[in-house]
Amino acid sequence: MIQPFTSDPLRWVAEDGQPIRELPARFTPEVLRDLHREMVRAREFDKKLVTLLRQGRTTFYAQASGMEATQVGLARSIRVGHDWVWPYYRDHALGLAMGVPMLDLVSQCLGTNSDLCRGRQMPHHFGATRQNFVSISSSIASQVPPAAGNAMAQKYLGTDELTVCTFGDGATSEGDWHAGMNMAGAYGAPCLFVCENNQWAISTNLRAQTASESIHIKAKAYGMPGYYVDGNDIVAVMEVLSHVAQDVRSGKGPALVECLTYRVGSHSNADADAEKNYRTREEVNAWLARDPIVRVERLLEHLGAPVSAEERADLITATHREVDEAVLAAEATGQPDWRIVFEDVYADTPVHLREQAAFLREEQTALTDGAVRA
Amino acid sequence: MTATQPKPAASSAGETRVLTLIQAITEAMAEELARDERVVVFGEDVGARGGVFLATAGLQEQFGQKRVFDTPLSEASIVGAAVGMAVRGLRPIAEIQFADYMGPGFDQIISQAAKIRYRSGGQFTAPLVIRTPSGGGVKGGHHHSQSPESYFAHTPGLKVVMPSTPYDAKGLLKAAVRGGDPVIYFEPKRLYRAAKGEVPAGDYTVEIGQGAVRREGSDLTIIGYGGVMPDAEKAAQALAAEGVHAEVIDLRSLVPWDRDLVLTSVSKTGRAVLVSEAPRTSNFMGEVAYVIQEQLFDQLLAPVMQVAGFDTPYPYVQDKVYLPGANRIAAACVRVLNY
Numbered sequence: 001m002i003q004p005f006t007s008d009p010l011r012w013v014a015e016d017g018q019p020i021r022e023l024p025a026r027f028t029p030e031v032l033r034d035l036h037r038e039m040v041r042a043r044e045f046d047k048k049l050v051t052l053l054r055q056g057r058t059t060f061y062a063q064a065s066g067m068e069a070t071q072v073g074l075a076r077s078i079r080v081g082h083d084w085v086w087p088y089y090r091d092h093a094l095g096l097a098m099g100v101p102m103l104d105l106v107s108q109c110l111g112t113n114s115d116l117c118r119g120r121q122m123p124h125h126f127g128a129t130r131q132n133f134v135s136i137s138s139s140i141a142s143q144v145p146p147a148a149g150n151a152m153a154q155k156y157l158g159t160d161e162l163t164v165c166t167f168g169d170g171a172t173s174e175g176d177w178h179a180g181m182n183m184a185g186a187y188g189a190p191c192l193f194v195c196e197n198n199q200w201a202i203s204t205n206l207r208a209q210t211a212s213e214s215i216h217i218k219a220k221a222y223g224m225p226g227y228y229v230d231g232n233d234i235v236a237v238m239e240v241l242s243h244v245a246q247d248v249r250s251g252k253g254p255a256l257v258e259c260l261t262y263r264v265g266s267h268s269n270a271d272a273d274a275e276k277n278y279r280t281r282e283e284v285n286a287w288l289a290r291d292p293i294v295r296v297e298r299l300l301e302h303l304g305a306p307v308s309a310e311e312r313a314d315l316i317t318a319t320h321r322e323v324d325e326a327v328l329a330a331e332a333t334g335q336p337d338w339r340i341v342f343e344d345v346y347a348d349t350p351v352h353l354r355e356q357a358a359f360l361r362e363e364q365t366a367l368t369d370g371a372v373r374a
Numbered sequence: 375m376t377a378t379q380p381k382p383a384a385s386s387a388g389e390t391r392v393l394t395l396i397q398a399i400t401e402a403m404a405e406e407l408a409r410d411e412r413v414v415v416f417g418e419d420v421g422a423r424g425g426v427f428l429a430t431a432g433l434q435e436q437f438g439q440k441r442v443f444d445t446p447l448s449e450a451s452i453v454g455a456a457v458g459m460a461v462r463g464l465r466p467i468a469e470i471q472f473a474d475y476m477g478p479g480f481d482q483i484i485s486q487a488a489k490i491r492y493r494s495g496g497q498f499t500a501p502l503v504i505r506t507p508s509g510g511g512v513k514g515g516h517h518h519s520q521s522p523e524s525y526f527a528h529t530p531g532l533k534v535v536m537p538s539t540p541y542d543a544k545g546l547l548k549a550a551v552r553g554g555d556p557v558i559y560f561e562p563k564r565l566y567r568a569a570k571g572e573v574p575a576g577d578y579t580v581e582i583g584q585g586a587v588r589r590e591g592s593d594l595t596i597i598g599y600g601g602v603m604p605d606a607e608k609a610a611q612a613l614a615a616e617g618v619h620a621e622v623i624d625l626r627s628l629v630p631w632d633r634d635l636v637l638t639s640v641s642k643t644g645r646a647v648l649v650s651e652a653p654r655t656s657n658f659m660g661e662v663a664y665v666i667q668e669q670l671f672d673q674l675l676a677p678v679m680q681v682a683g684f685d686t687p688y689p690y691v692q693d694k695v696y697l698p699g700a701n702r703i704a705a706a707c708v709r710v711l712n713y
Contacts, residue, residue, distance in 0.1 A: 059513045111691040119691030122515030138517035139475060140447055173446035175478055201447045203423035209446045270426055278422040338695045345686045352655070356684045360695065363702065 002243045004225035005217060009260045012235040015290050017298025019235075027235055029305035035076065035234050036296045036307060037315055039068035042093030043293060044319035045102075046265070049109060049124075052327065053269050058109045060123045062090045066232070066264035069292030070196050072097040073237030073259075077245055078164055078192075084132040084154070086147035086165045089125060090196070090263075091136065094166065098131045106326035113333035118340050141171035144180030144193075151189035151254065162190040162249045170201025172215055178222075184254040185222035191254040192245055193219075196231065198263035202271060203278035216258035224254045231259030232292040235299075262287035338364050389575040396566040398540035398573050399429050399505070402547035403467060405577065407437045410465060413551060415442045417452055417469030417505075426471055427507055427566055449479035453504060457486045457556075460500040465551055473508035473560060474520045487556040488531030503550045503557045508536070509601040509651055510683075510697055511564035515690035521600075521652035521683065526558045527628045527661075533582055534628040536560040538603035540571040542626055545580030553582065562601035569604070585632035587639070591619035594645035594710055597636060597662060599625040602649045602698060609703035620707060628658050636662060637669050644675035645710045651697050654682035676713035679706045 002010065012021050042064065049061045064071060067090070075097030078085075087094060092105060107114035108126035117127055117135060127135025134150075137143055147165030154161045171177050172195065184191040195215045199206045212218060219226030225247075229240045237259055244255045264287060275281050297307050342349060342357040349357070393401065406413045415433055417425070421444040424431030434442040445452050449470055456466040470476050476483065483504070491499045510519035527534045533555050537543040543561070550557035562569075588603065589610050598606040603624050610620040621639050625631050640646045646666055648659040663678040681698040689696055 120515065120687065120689055122513070122518060122690050125515070138515070139477065142477075170447035173448040173451065175448065175450045201418070202426070203419045203421070204444045204447065208444055271423065277424075336691050338692050341684060341686050341689050341692050341696060353685055356654070356686075360684070363705070364695075367701065 002227070002240055004227050004255075005220070006228050009228045009230040010236050010240055011230040011233050012239060013233050013295055013299050015295060017295060017300075017302045019299070019302070023235065024239060029300060029303055032296055032300055032303070033305075033307070035072060036293065036300070038072045038075075038097045039093070039234070039293045039296065040312070040315045041319045041322075042068045042072065042096055044316050045092060045096065045323060048320060048323040050269075052109070057327070057331075058123045060268060061109070062124055062268045063263070063265035064090050064093050066262045066287060066291065067196055067198055068093050069234035069237055069295075070194075070231040070259040070261050073234045074164065074166070074194055074241055077238050077241035078162070081131055083161050084134065084150050084163045086134050086143040086150065086163065087136055088143065088167045088171065088196070089136050089138060090168065091166055092124065092126075095126060095128070095131070095133055098133060100126065100128045100131055100133060102322050102326045103329055104128060106323065107330040107333070110327065110330050111335065112330040113336050114330050115336070118344065119336040120340065120344070141167060141174035141176040141180075143167070144171070144177050145183060146180075147193075148180045148184035148187070148189055148191055148254075151184055151191035152187050154190055155188070160249055162192055162245060164192045164194060166194045166196055168201060169195060169197040169199060169206050169215060170204065170209060172218065173209055181219075181222040181224075181254075181256070185224050188251075188253040190248045190251070192241070192248050193254060193256040194241070195256065195258040197258050197260050200263055200267070200279065202267040205279075214258060216256055219256035224256060227255065227257045229257060229259050231261030232290050232295060234292060234296060261292075262290070264288060390572040391575060392570055393540045393573045394567050395537070395540045395543050395561070395569040396427060396429055398544040399547060399561060400431065400433070401573070402544040402551075403430065403433060404436065406465075406467070406548060406551045407433065407441055410551075411441075412463060413441070413465045413467065414459065415467045415469070416445050418445060418447055418471050420444060420469050425469060427563065429505070429561070430469065449475055449477070450482055453479035453482035454486065456502045456504065457482060457490065457500045460502040460556075461490065461498050465501065467503045467505060467551060470504055470506040472518050473506040473522050474517045476504075476506060476522060480525070483526065483532070483556075483558070484529045488529045491555075492531060499554060500556050501554050503547070503559050505547070505559045505561060507563035507566070508560040509562045509564060510688055510693060511601060513690065513693055514688075516687040519688040519693070521650070523558075523560055523628055524652055524656055524658045527658045528656075531556065532629060533557040534560070535582055535626060536562060536600035536628065537626060538562060538565060538600055538624055539569060540573045542580050542586070542624075544573055545578055546582065546626065548577070549579040549582050552579065557582065560600060564601050565604070580626070583627050583630040583632060585626055585635040586624045587621065587635070588624050589620065589622040591621035591643065593619045593643055594647060594707055595621045595623060595636070595639040595643045596647045596649060596703065596707065597623045597625060597659075598649035599628065600650070602651055602703075605698065605700040606649050606703055608700035609707060612700065612704050613707055618707070618711060631662065633665060636666065640666050641670055641673050644673055646678045647681060647703065647706045647710055648678065649681045649698055649703055651683045653685045654680060655685050657682050676710045679710050681706045
């Protein structure tokens with residue numbers, strides 16, 4: 001039985017790969033290998049995107065290395081394309097595991113014509129209707145009240161969908177977070193709130209963020225169960241999230257799941273020197289030892305089905321090739337031109353925007369012709 | 375906390391150094407922290423990290439965690455707490471990481487900070503400063519590039535400033551800290567390191583509400599503030615090469631704004647081009663245009679022209695197209711001259 005409000009994170013697999021509880025039958029070596037593959041893919045995507053940043057081909061990136069078990073585990077615990085997801089800006093492993101095509105993700109990061117979001121948003125803020133993966137926003141916790149509303153609509157419409165809303169630990173300090181949690185609780189909306197507690201909001205540690213001993217206990221105040229999970233143990237993440245998702249889907253109201261994990265890299269390229277500035281190498285090393293990918297590898301070893309060095313190398317090569325091909329394909333589509341400034345502002349472009357677009361068209365033409373001198 | 379009255383300001387010996395805009399901001403905070411122990415600096419990541427743009431770098435080390443500290447990630451908490459601290463006698467300088475994120479703190483700014491003096495008949499006041507990087511040109515997309523100054527200029531009870539030079543950045547920030555009102559202090563982030571200039575080593579303030587003439591001229595007046603100023607000056611230089619003498623005015627403060635300076639200049643030149651990067655509709659410059667036509671209707675030789683951002687969210691890829699660069703400003707000047 002999976003209990004809410006535990007004092008320690010729920011866990012199935014120890015850091016050395018030994019199962020602590022009986023391993024559920026569905027976690028066959030084949031399934032674990034699939035999960036491992038997806039996590040490695042997300043990890044290598046991180047590395048490739050950091051390289052693209054260094055090459056100046058994109059301008060922003062937020063790494064999720066260390067958080068793969070939480071995100072991939074979440075993706076495997078919901079009905080992709082049926083349920084709705086309101087993600088936050090570090091959720092590419094979630095997106096990839098939900099089947100957002102690599103080309104779509106990379107195109108958004110590069111702001112090319114193949115970007116479904118049309119070059120409007122800064123990199124790493126994608127969205128995809130096919131997966132009901134709502135466009136990511138930079139403003140912290142602003143997705144929480146809309147996620148509650150999305151779930152309210154699902155209840156109103158009588159669907160068996162649920163809404164998933166993800167956020168980091170920092171977001172739980174924003175007023176919007178409390179407003180959204182309260183709304184979903186009061187309405188009994190089928191919303192699964194998932195806190196990807198990676199313990200750092202840029203340079204602010206969880207201990208400076210809240211005096212609460214954990215995030216999940218805050219659920220109590222909003223009349224919903226709060227679960228505490230080892231977010232680096234993908235078996236635990238999937239066991240708890242599948243169980244809770246089923247409860248939420250079946251009309252028991254919203255729930256909060258806190259996945260305790262760690263952001264191994266910096267917040268973004270804006271603070272590449274995280275270790276120097278605000279946290280210790282010892283702390284990072286301690287969490288590196290709890291790496292979710294390594295844990296699955298050790299579990300597979302324990303099950304007598306180890307991932308060979310060659311297999312791992314092949315996985316890495318395949319992902320690098322996948323990203324490289326997507327980058328080339330995206331870049332070949334070129335950059336959106338000035339017209340994208342005026343489209344999608346309203347359902348129908350009002351007259352003042354048509355005038356402003358006409359002004360810019362004239363200016364762009366004149367500049368191309370070299371007719372305007374400054 | 376015990377708080378003492380501020381020490382007398384150090385006198386300036388006339389020594390100046392060349393600083394960037396962000397260095398001038400840091401220096402202003404350091405000097406105010408040293409001058410008056412009621413001054414506290416806080417916000418997201420301002421402590422060990424030194425702020426996302428490093429505006430507060432070194433301040434926690436120098437003044438300790440009691441004076442310079444990180445807060446939970448909550449703009450409503452940051453602004454609301456600043457109001458409470460100011461009411462209780464401190465001089466808070468709160469940082470909102472990006473102007474785009476003032477939304478969650480908006481109610482605290484317009485309902486509490488702006489109104490407490492008025493609603494209490496002057497019994498309670500909230501002299502505080504909210505510093506925030508604003509504007510575009512840094513490939514930030516719409517959540518890191520907006521220019522929301524008009525929302526705040528529209529709210530009675532707030533003062534609103536936006537420097538474009540290191541000298542003004544330091545002087546205006548010190549004036550904001552020492553004044554009796556809540557001040558929204560916008561920092562044009564694309565000028566943080568691009569704008570360099572002479573800054574006195576000693577103490578001085580720039581009065582809130584005074585504009586500055588950046589360039590004298592007789593044929594037309596270009597009026598701007600914040601991030602657009604280097605382009606306004608570039609446009610004026612280009613016009614000078616054609617024999618047109620543009621006067622360039624930097625408003626520096628939006629609330630209050632320097633009507634006298636603007637009206638004196640436009641009555642001299644008879645032509646005005648107003649420049650800002652905020653979206654055009656309900657742009658603060660609409661107010662400036664209104665006052666110019668109201669006061670100088672008979673003296674205008676051409677309609678007042680606005681060069682502004684478009685009425686769209688700020689785009690990521692077409693970042694530079696959105697901004698009114700020197701070309702667009704110069705083209706507007708040419709239209710006004712040829713009217």
